[in-house]
Each structure stands twice: as structure tokens, then as C-alpha cells.
Amino acid sequence: MNLNLSNFNENTKIIKGHDNISEVKEELAVNGKEITGPPKIRIDNVKKIFKTKNNKTSKIEDFIALNDVNLDIYKGEFLVVLGPSGCGKSTLLDILGGLSPASEGEVKIDDNVITEPGLDRGIVFQQYALLPWRNALKNVTFPLENNKKDAESEEIARKYLALVGLSSFEDRYPHELSGGMKQRVAIARALAIDPEILLMDEPFAAVDAQTRAILQEDLLKITENTKKTVIFITHSIDEAVFLADRVAVMTARPGTIKEIVNIPFSRHHRIATDFKNNSDFISLRRRVWDLLKEEVIKSQEITEKRIKFEENENIDGGGI
């Protein structure tokens, strides 16, 4: 595949407005995604301010978590939001989920402004978030119980547990499941309400590396088969590059979108070939890391004293 990666070290832009829609459509067409119509989700100048108390002066201060976030997400797209820890990724997801309001700006889904949670969005939370007093099946039926009869919701739950490969584990309680299985149940629960949009907040962060690789592949297959629009939050570059159709890189706090990186490979290609060991993958990862590195340093507040290699002149005489 012919990749134009010549602009690696181009000065990166902070995205102030929305992208040109036709450009994005062209980009996504390379990923094997055909985009029709306007963006499914439109994040418009979203700002989030928390009131916090300063420990020294004990005055109430504004803590700006998100600043001027602009992002378009298209139907059927897998968008990964990547950022350093504490940049407001989870806050952004909470706003998308309708769990907390934006201080300024708005988020629109199909031209409707989000004000509250809705059954058009399924959320997979960090750290599993399964209810420990319910078995796997009952955890999946949890969001269905209010609208459907017991038998019906159990039937749906069984279907989605089968989809994530956990048919024979429906009677198990969360403490009897491994980390990977717990996250599969959480995904089944989010899918059970048949949402158009799947919001995932670092879902694989607590899972070991091997299990994570399997879960990533399965997630790609599931989302491809069910045609969901996915917003996936992570701080792992490998995960972002492997899963995403586009990666939105965020800046350090106050978080805003720094740049959107297109991953010009179809999901099928990513699964079928050994994509993670491919030179394309490595150069993309490199590009994303270059974008992210500066922000990570900023977010850790170690800019003043970066550790340097000591330039030891007489290397031969060094040592013990």
C-alpha cells in the first residue's frame, strides 16, 4: 500500500474547527468505509469546567478539563480517542453518554442535542463495572429489565453472550470470571440494548496483554458485523492504531483534539494480516507517538527537568 507519510514532522495543528467533510470521506473510503450523509455525532466547541478547591489558598477555582473540543464521528466509524492520562478523555465520554453536561458547547447525535443518557448509546466502562450480585446473564439483562419481559430479555441476553463467546458461562458470577471474560460480559451488556453507538472507556486497560490482543480482534469483528459506530478511549498507542479507522489525538489538560490521524487500512486487512508486526503499523505508531509524546511530557509536568543521558566522556575508563 502506498502511504504518504512524508509530513511526519510537519508542525502539528490544533484543530479549531471541524474537518472538511469531503476530505474525511475520501480518507475513510481508503479504510473500506463508505460514508453517506452528515456526521452521526457532532461535538461542537465542547468545554468542561469543574469547580475545585485550591489546597493552598482554599479558594474555589476553575479546573478546565476540556477546552474547545471539535470532532465529527461518522456512522459505522471506529474512532479512537487517544490522549495522555488526565487529559479529559473519560470526561468527554461522560458527556457523550449524557452522564454529565458540557459546560459550554454541545454534542449532537443526528441533530439532536444530548441532554441525558439514552438507549441509543451503550457504554462499556473502565474496570468492568459488572454488578457483583448478579450472574453473567442477569448482568446483561440489567439494562433490558425495565422495558421488556423477563423471558424476552433473557433471550436477548443469551444471544449477546453467545456473540461474545460466553454461552456456557451465563450462570457464573463476576468473581468467578477472568478479567477478559468480565469485559466480554460488559460488552454484551452494552450491546444488549442494540444501540447505534458504542462508547468504550479504556475497556481493556485492566486485562493482561495476551487477552487484550484477542479481545481487540474480537471487538473489531463484532463491531464490523453489527455495524456500530464506536468511540473508543485508550491511552495505548498500539491499541489505537490497531483498532481505529481514525485516531483522534488529544492534548494534555485542558484537553482538546490535537490532530486526527487516519489509519488507511480496512478492518479486514488489520485482522487477516499480521498487522501489528507490519512496517506500516510501526510507522503509523511512530507518527502517533510523535504527536503524543510532547503531551505526555506536559501532562506529567516534568518539562523542566527532563532526564538526560549523562555524557560521559571517558567511557573506556568508566565502570567499576
Place this chain on the structure above:
Amino acid sequence: MKLESAKENQIYKIFAHVRSFFIKFIAIILFIILWEVLSIVGVFDPNFISSPTNIIITAWQLIIHGMIIEDILYTLIRVIIGISLAILIAIPLGFLLGGYFKKIEESLNPFFILLEQFNPLTLFHLLILVTIINELSTVIIIYWAAQWPILNNTVTGAKNVNPTYVKVAKATKLDKFDIFWKVQLRSSLSNIFSGIRLGILSGFLMAFGVEMMGMTTGKGLGYFIMNSQMNGEVSFIWAGIFIMTLLSLLITLSINQIEKYLCKN
């Protein structure tokens, strides 16, 4: 071949049952045997300590001759009413304080700690004056003693509800009542039940305290024990203690069963 192995399996199962039973109750069994042996040998003077067999026989005699049934019922009903009151008041209060009005809880907590330390028995005469009826004052004292552990544990439970669980519920558009019922109450259930178990203990303690002070209408196990003491009926005292221990155990066990039932559903 098959039959034999099935038989073996069954024998093994029975053996496993017996074994787990022994492991569980070996301390109690040894304790009772030691007590009995020491009584027979004569280390324990029957004028002070009755032997286990004697206690059980006396208790049985007292029950079938109807000499203690009324006392048992009085104590039981007082304790049940007192603890039910405590449960009805302390659990909602605990949720209000621990779940919804955390700031008020912060200021009220020290006051509650003070009230908790205060022993209601010392103000019994005042209570009698206020309530006029003796039975009510007994119930109030039991309620007072039982409510603190229930309240404290409910507050802890309500405070420690994992906020992510609430988020999950909110994301699926549950209303406030459903969130309370399906998530907040459910996840603090084990805290609440350990509070209730502690409440039962202190409720019984207070019930016997009041009854032994002889300030009630002359009924109840505590009064029975006190009365037997005055009459020098040592085996009656021990039978009374035996029965009251059984009562407390019975209520705790049934609470455990209720907890098990609720947790399954």
C-alpha cells in the same frame, strides 16, 4: 463395577458430610463434653454450676410444665418489636445520611457517637415517667440499643456504593427509585445485615438488663433468671441462660437465612 463405584461414591459423600460437620462443631462438642466430665468428677459444684445434661433436662421440664413459656414469649416479643423498630428507622435514616445528605451526616456523626455511648438503662426511671407504660419503655430501650449498629453499618454501606454501578444504572435510563432499589440498596445489603446482627446482640443484652432490673411487669427471661437467683434455684438459672442463648442464636440464624434468600434474588 458401576454399582460398586456408585456405592463407594455415596459412602464417600456421607463421609465428607460427617467430616465437615465435625470440623464445624468440634469445638462446641468438646466444650460440652469437658463441662459434663468436670461436673461428674465433681470439679464443678452443682450448687453453682449445673451440668449440661441437667440444664437440658431442666429446660425441657420447665417448657413442658409451662413454667417458662410466658417469659420466653415476653422477651421474644419485646426484642422483636424493638429490633423491628430499629430496622424500620435506622435503615432509611442511614440511607438519607450516607447516600443523599452527606454534609449533614458529617455534622451529625459526632452527635450520634455521643448518643450511642449513652446507656439508656441509666435513664430508665425517666422513660417510665414519660411513657407511663412499662412495656413501651422496655421496647424503647431495646430499640435504642439496637439502632446504632444498624445505622452505622447502613451509612457505611450507602457511602461505599461503587459510583460506577450508579453510572451503569443511569446510563440505562433507570429512574431514581430503581437506582436505589436495584443498585444502592442491593449493594449495601451485606453491610446492613451485619448491622442487624450486631443490633440483635445489643437488643438482647438490653432486654435482659431491663428484665433483670425487675422494672418490668414481672415477666421475661431476665426476670425469670433473677427470680430463680432469689429462690436459690441454680438449675433454673442455667436453664434460663440456656434458653436465652438459644433464642438469640435462633433469631440470628433466621436473619442469616433471610439475607441468603435476598442475596439470591
